[in-house]
Every structure is written in structure tokens, then in C-alpha cells.
Amino acid sequence: MIQKLLSTSIVANPTKLALVVRGDLKMSKGKTAAQCAHAAVLCYQNASHGSETQNALLQRWCRMGQPKIVLRADSYEQLNGLQLRAQEAHVVAALVRDAGRTQLEPGTATVLGLGPAVAADVDKLVSHLKLL
Numbered sequence: 001m002i003q004k005l006l007s008t009s010i011v012a013n014p015t016k017l018a019l020v021v022r023g024d025l026k027m028s029k030g031k032t033a034a035q036c037a038h039a040a041v042l043c044y045q046n047a048s049h050g051s052e053t054q055n056a057l058l059q060r061w062c063r064m065g066q067p068k069i070v071l072r073a074d075s076y077e078q079l080n081g082l083q084l085r086a087q088e089a090h091v092v093a094a095l096v097r098d099a100g101r102t103q104l105e106p107g108t109a110t111v112l113g114l115g116p117a118v119a120a121d122v123d124k125l126v127s128h129l130k131l132l
Helices: 002-012 029-048 052-063 076-088 119-126
Strands: 015-022 068-073 093-097 109-118
Touching: 015 029, 015 052, 015 076, 015 119, 029 052, 029 093, 029 109, 052 109, 068 076, 068 119, 076 093, 076 109, 076 119, 109 119
Parallel strands: 015 068
Antiparallel strands: 015 109, 093 109
């Protein structure tokens, strides 16, 4: 019975992680992939050390196969605005800042990870963005 309820909850309330990449930086494909990986790991860490609700969403997300979506933001200002909105909505948000060893200046914000969270909550934040 508990397993059935858990399965129903997963289907009724799917979760996902959004990775929002700054399109104005013109990073190489490899750099973009590395920055997205950093964001995913940071989101995982933040959720695992976050509230009980965030940890439960993390576990559900893992059981679902860790669904992700990669989107494009036009600027740092847009990324920053998304981060603030996510924090207000109690959605895990992790901003990656580059170390500056290769293509970018140290401290450049590159990718914002959002979630894992209920897919509908993530969609409210990012539905206006285009796929990368």
C-alpha cells in the first residue's frame, strides 16, 4: 500500500532540475557542459542539506531518473532575477561562478541550477525561457 501511494505521488507530482545557462557568454560546448555539471552537483548538495521537504524532493527526483532540462538566459541580470524568484518560492537555487582558469574572468556567473523541485514549481520560474 505504501509503495502504491509513493508511486502515485511520483506520477502526480513529477520533479525536475532546470539548468539555466547564460547565452551571452558564448562558452564552448565543453565549458557549458562542465558548468552545468557543477550546477547539478551543487543543487544536489544543497537539497541534501536543506529542509526535510527539499530532501524528500531530492529522493523523489533520484527515483524518477533525475530528469533535467537545459535552458538559456540572455544575461546575468536575468539569471540573478531567476535566482531571487526561486529563493522566494523556496526552490533550491545554485549559482555557478567560474574559477577563471580558462575562458572566463574569475567569478563570472555561468549557470543557475533550480531544483530538484516539483516540476510545476520549476515551470513557473522558467517557462518563458528557450531550450539551449
